[in-house]
Amino acid sequence: MSRSRRDSVLNWTLLCSGSLAGLIVLLIVAFLLIESAPALWRVGAARFFTDASWHPNPVSSRGTFNMLPMIWGTLLAAAGGFILAAPLGILCGVFCRFYASRTLAHVFRRLIELLAGIPSVVYGLWGLVVLVPLIRRLAPPGPSLLAGALILAIMILPTVALTAEAALTAVSHEHLRAAAALGLSRAATVRSVALPAAWPGILTGLLLAIGRAVGETMAILMVCGNVVQTPDSLFAPVRTLTANIALEMAYAMDDHRSALFVSGLMLTAIIVALVALAARFSPERADA
C-alpha cells in the first residue's frame, strides 16, 4: 500500500468514526424532537412553563404540564453537588500532585478511582438507608434537595479530582522550574503557576462533572423524594427532570408520554447551555 493510499484510508476511517459520533448525537436530538412533537403541538410549549402544576395523566388527574419546578430541582441539586464537589475535587488534585508523597499519592488516586467506579444505584441505596434517616432527624421528611446534592457531590467528586490531578500533572516542567528559580513557595507555585496553567483541563473536568450531576437518575430518584415543587428550603423534597422520566415513563400514555420526552429535551437544552457557558469562560476553547 502506498503512503498516500494509507493516508487516505486513515483519513476516511477518522472521518467515519468522527461523523458517527456526531450523527448519534443528532439522531438522539431528532428522536427527542419527534417524540415530543405531539405534546408540544397539542399542549403548546408555553404551558410547560405556565400551567398550574405537573399532573399530566388524563385519567387520574387533569392533564397539566408545568415543568418549571423540575427544572429548578435539576439545577439546584446539580448546583448543590457542584458547589460541594468542585473545590474539594480541585484540592484533592493539588494534594495528590504537589503535597502527597509518591506512595500516598498512588494509594489516594486508587481510592478516588474506586469511588468513581461505584454504580450510582449503590450510592442511592446508601443515601436511602443512611443519609435520608440522618436528615430526617434534622428536619423531616428526610428525602430532600440536600440529600440529592450530597449524593451528587460524592458521585462527581472523583471526576473533578482525577481530571484536576491529570491537568496539574500536565503542567510543563519548565513553568515549575522557573517558579522554583524565582524562589516561590510551594503554595505560591500552586496558586499562581500550576492552577492557571492547568485551568482549561480542570474546566473540562468540571464540565464533565456537572454534566453527570444533571444527568444522574437512579440515586437521585431514591433520595430526593420526587415531589414536584419548587423547593423553599434545603430540606424540601424535589423532583429532577431525569427522575421524572424514570418514575413515570413505564406508565405514561399519549400526551403524558410525549411530555416526558419534552423533559428529555429540556435536559438536553440545559446541557447545551452549560457547554456554551463553559466555552465562554475558557478563552482557549471558545474558538475551537
Place this chain on the structure above:
Amino acid sequence: MNRALLILTPSLLLASLSACNPGANRKPQESQLVLTGSSTCAPLVNEIGKRFEKQNPGVRIDVQTGGTSRGISDARSGLADIGMASRNLYDSESALHAFPFARDGICIIVHKTNPIAELSDEDVIAIYTGKKTNWNEVGGGRDAPITVVHKSEGRSTLELFLKYFKLDNTNVKPSVVIGDNQQGIKTVAGNPDAIGYVSIGSASYEAEHGVAIKLLPMKGIVPGLGTVRDGSFPLSRTLNLVTREEPSGLALTFIEFARSAGVHDIIKEQYFVPLAP
C-alpha cells in the same frame, strides 16, 4: 479493519434506530402469546405463564409490564394478544372483553412502631390533602410530623386510591413520591412517621417476613385475603385479562387456564386472592 467499520457503522445506526422504539411492534407468532399491562398483574401472570408453557410445550408466553393503561391500549390496538388490567373496565372501555382471574386490595400502611390502630376515611383524606400534618391530630398519641408517601402519576394503585377517597390528585400534598409497591414499603419501613398505601398482597407478604410495616384496617375491616376475596374490604380490586375480540385459540386456552383452580396455588403464593376459595 476498515471493512469491519463499514459493516459496523450501518448496523450500529440500525440498532440505535430500533432502540428508539420501545414496545417494538413485534408480530406474535401462532405459538406465542404477548401479554402487556398492569405491573400488579405481571409477576403473577408470568408465573401462570411459566406453568402454562410447561404444560403446553412449544408455546411461549411473553409478559411485559407497563401499567394498566398500557395493557388496555395494547389490547385495543392489537399490539398485545391479551392486556392485563388491575381494575374493572371503565364504561368507555366496554367494547373490550374482560376476564377476572384474581382479586387484590390496597391498604394503608404505617411503620410497625406507630401506635395508631385505625384511621377513618376522613382522617386519611385530611392527611393526604395536608389539612392534618401531625400524628397528634389524628389520635396518633404523639407529637410527630406525618410523612405522606404518595404514588407517581399513571399507576393503577394511585387511580384506585384517588377514586375511593374521592381525591383530586392536584390537591394531594405528598412528602415523598414513589414508584412501585416495593419502594413504597421500603420508604415506610425506614420512617417511623410515614404513611403510605400499597397492594395488600405485597404488604402482607413483607410484613410476615419481618419488614417493619403495619397494615391498618379500614372501616373496622382487617385487610387480608378473606376480606379481599369477598369484596368486603373497601379498597379492593379485580385483576382482569382483557382482549379486543371474543378470545379464541391459544388466547382462550390461556384465559381459561388462568381462571382455573389449577393456578390457585400460584395466586396464593403471590399473596393475591383467587376468585373462588
